[in-house]
Amino acid sequence: MIEVINLKKRFGEKEVLKGVNLTIEDGEDIAILGKSGEGKSVFLKHIIGLLKPDEGSVLVDGIDITKLSKRELYQIRRSFSYVFQGAALFDSLTVFENIALPLRERAFSEREIKDRVKEALSLVDLDGIEELYPAALSGGMKKRVGLARAIVSKPRYLLYDEPTTGLDVITAWRINKLIKKINKMEGTTGILVTHDIRGALYTSDKIALLSDGVIVEIIESSRYKEAKTEKLREFLEAGGFLD
Ligand SMILES: Nc1ncnc2c1ncn2[C@@H]1O[C@H](COP(=O)(O)OP(=O)(O)OP(=O)(O)O)[C@@H](O)[C@H]1O
Ligand SMILES: [Mg+2]
Secondary structure, three states, X not given: OEEEEEEEEEEOOEEEEEEEEEEEOOOOEEEEEOOOXXXXXXXXXXXXXXXXXXXXXXXEOOEEHHHOOHHHHHHHHOOEEEEOOOOOOOOOOOHHHHHHHHHHOOOOOHHHHHHHHHHHHHHOOOOOOOOOOHHHOOHHHHHHHHHHHHHOOOOOEEEEEOOOOOOOHHHHHHHHHHHHHHHHOOOOEEEEEEOOHHHHXXXXXXXXXXXXXXXXXXXXXXXXXXXXXXHXXXXXXXXXXXX
């Protein structure tokens, strides 16, 4: 379980997070919705300790990760996978080696690595491309390889930073379908940050709107019509979900 309590972060004069509060239960899938520049990526980076807050805490199973040393953080991070905005593949490594990276850091046998990479590629419908280099892949394929790398270590928490940005609608939708499939896998908790309301409602049980540095509303995706705040209703309207 992840509990974000009164998280505050500023860069110079700019106060990006002004006291974010959010609880994410195990097995739940949540989308953090927000306009560009609202601090979604900054928020996500705090959840795995890539950024330290000015105030507030992030509890993972009751442990405040903002207070941990690098070494302790490293242990906790093993429960997490982070799908970066942009695919973030290593161009000099094959698809196989890119996906194998999270496993190489741990003591997996060569046999296990092979099996897991194959399984992960199959899950994202890219069987047999192990030996290709990223340069030979389309943008959508790169994103799917990024997803394969995220699931190969079977993490408890999957963090996605705008995984569909820059893709055509069909390819974006395929990625959303994959995210939903991954989120539904046993033992995974998905945290998706996006400005795509349609993808958020489709992939996640809940949506939380981040606006002006705070979470202004959280609703169950299936009950989006009951959204109360003007800001969330505006998002829903823009996506064609409200009349
Ligand atoms: N390392 C940093 N140093 C200074 N300012 C930063 C840093 N990281 C983020 N910011 C600022 O914080 C604000 C929020 O950035 P963030 O990347 O979290 O937005 P976002 O909601 O993810 O936007 P997008 O949808 O475009 O990805 C921006 O104004 C950005 O300039
Ligand atoms: Mg971002």
